Each structure stands twice: as C-alpha cells, then as structure tokens.
Amino acid sequence: MAVRLPADILLSSMICLLVLLNGDDGYHVFHLPSHVESARTSPGSFHWYNGLFVFGHSFADTGNFPKADLSEVTRQWYKPYGCSHGFLQDPTGRFSNGFVQSDFIGKILGRTKAPETYRDTKENNGDKFGLNFAVGGAGVFEVPRKAPTLAKQIDSFKKMLDNGDIGKWQLKESVTLVAISGKDYARVANMTSESEILSFIGNVTDQIAGGVERLQKLGVTKVLVNTLHPLACTPWQARPSNYTKCMGRGNMAALFHNDDLEKKQNATSSNNVYLLDLN
Numbered sequence: 001m002a003v004r005l006p007a008d009i010l011l012s013s014m015i016c017l018l019v020l021l022n023g024d025d026g027y028h029v030f031h032l033p034s035h036v037e038s039a040r041t042s043p044g045s046f047h048w049y050n051g052l053f054v055f056g057h058s059f060a061d062t063g064n065f066p067k068a069d070l071s072e073v074t075r076q077w078y079k080p081y082g083c084s085h086g087f088l089q090d091p092t093g094r095f096s097n098g099f100v101q102s103d104f105i106g107k108i109l110g111r112t113k114a115p116e117t118y119r120d121t122k123e124n125n126g127d128k129f130g131l132n133f134a135v136g137g138a139g140v141f142e143v144p145r146k147a148p149t150l151a152k153q154i155d156s157f158k159k160m161l162d163n164g165d166i167g168k169w170q171l172k173e174s175v176t177l178v179a180i181s182g183k184d185y186a187r188v189a190n191m192t193s194e195s196e197i198l199s200f201i202g203n204v205t206d207q208i209a210g211g212v213e214r215l216q217k218l219g220v221t222k223v224l225v226n227t228l229h230p231l232a233c234t235p236w237q238a239r240p241s242n243y244t245k246c247m248g249r250g251n252m253a254a255l256f257h258n259d260d261l262e263k264k265q266n267a268t269s270s271n272n273v274y275l276l277d278l279n
C-alpha cells in the first residue's frame, strides 16, 4: 500500500519533524522542536545508521555533475546558485540558492544536510550517512544531457552493494528517496495526441514503480517517492510568460501521472512505500 505524505510536511524549511526508524516495525513521525534536528550530527564522520540513499534529478542532486566552465549544464556551480542561506554560501552544485530536497530529508534524519554525493565517494569529504546518486536533468528515459537515468543510478548503487561498499544491514536502517519529478515530460511538448501522452505517462510511471521494486529487491526497506508538482508552473514552462502564467498541459499531465503512480504502487502492495505529495 502506498501512503501519501503532504509535501509541506517534508519540504518546509523550518522542519520540525524527526523520523525515527525502529527496526522493521514501521515508520513513526513525531513533531519535535527544530533544535533537536542536529543533535546527532557530526559532519565528515562515518555513521550509517538511519542513513539516506537518494536517486533522482535536480530536486535532490547535491553536486554529482562535475564542475566545469560555465555552461547551461554546469550553471549550478556558479552564482547566484548557492548564494542564500545557512552554511551553503557558495555554489555547491545544487540547483538552488540553498538546500535541496535531499538536504531537508537529511535534516529530518538528524544530519546537517544530504549525504555525500556518489561522485565524491572516493574523496572522503562528505557526510557519510548514505549516498546521493541524483543527477540534475535525470529522468527514467535518456535525456539529451545524458544524465544517468534512474535505472543507471540504481546500477551504481547495486555495484556498491555487490562490492560490499554498502552493506545490506545498512539498508534496513535507512530511508531511500526517489526524486524523479518530471524531466521526462519535456518531450510531451512535441506530442500532439492525448493518447500518445497518456501512453507516455504510463511508461514513465512503469519505470518509476519498477525502479522502486528493484530497490526493494536489493534490500531497501523504506522508500519515499516524489509525485509530480504542477508541471506547467515550473520555470522552464512559465518563462515564456515572464513567470506570470502556468503554461501548457503540464498540470493535467501531473494529475494523470500521480494517479497512475499511486495505482501502480498500490498494485505492487509494497509496504513502506510513501508517495511524497508535491502537487
């Protein structure tokens, strides 16, 4: 059974929640004062209990795409990215002025930010309570930018499991976030028939549900899966109107997507899969 969580619970910046993961007996959410958040935090040290594994795209990427000369695909390493709050004063490879979704969930788990990026694995300079495989621009299907798809991100994760870099016991104590939130739908702009769009939505949700199932077979126990936000209101859609209007059919597509995803998660009767309602 899939359970929907409202996004405002998980995404508000002054999060007052602590998610406690107690063995296998479920998921307990408590309201606590925010100062409790970082009580267990010690950046840079190695602690895998109550870890976080992240897959997805720019909502969750914390620097997996390497820094390079300024271009459209590396702009997250340049100001004004990262210029706003907290200790993230400089661009960090996040597509944000500050934190992204994986950071907020890291904070809910008692850390200061998201776990280290997959790219940093060898450099030993991140907060090692899990790993972040998300890459900006990624979807379930290949995109022009060639960000690794959800399936490829899971391949990398599997390789680390097979090598023993991540132990299965660690997964039992961890939360996994699947933040695949719409990159695939850029191509819907070119689709003319409604049936083609619906067929494509079905294909995207198949891939997401399939990815979640694969993660569970690999030993992941608790999974948060993003639903789609109102796509037509995202900046890449609203730009032509100077951000005064939500453009196109994206909001309708998002509703179909979310309903379809929920049906599929319900059908696989996966316990401990939580749809995170971004709409």
Ligand SMILES: *[C@@H]1O[C@H](CO)[C@@H](O)[C@H](O)[C@H]1NC(C)=O
Residues within 6 Å of the ligand: 186, 187, 188, 189, 190
């Ligand atoms: C839509 O079609 C045009 C013309 O064929 C192409 O240049 C563009 O890349 C396509 N857009 C997407 C998102 O696939």
Ligand SMILES: *[C@@H]1O[C@H](CO)[C@@H](O)[C@H](O)[C@H]1NC(C)=O
Residues within 6 Å of the ligand: 196, 197, 199, 200, 203
């Ligand atoms: C959806 O997937 C099916 C089966 O792979 C394929 O035949 C169909 O063309 C896909 N639909 C779209 C719109 O891509």
Ligand SMILES: *[C@@H]1O[C@H](CO)[C@@H](O)[C@H](O)[C@H]1NC(C)=O
Residues within 6 Å of the ligand: 240, 241, 242
């Ligand atoms: C958007 O704003 C710019 C700068 O103010 C203006 O030049 C342009 O005409 C506006 N475009 C639309 C579609 O309103």
Ligand SMILES: *[C@@H]1O[C@H](CO)[C@@H](O)[C@H](O)[C@H]1NC(C)=O
Residues within 6 Å of the ligand: 001, 002, 259, 260, 262, 263, 266
């Ligand atoms: C999924 O299951 C939940 C809980 O049983 C139910 O409330 C919801 O309507 C179902 N959603 C769909 C789309 O079938």
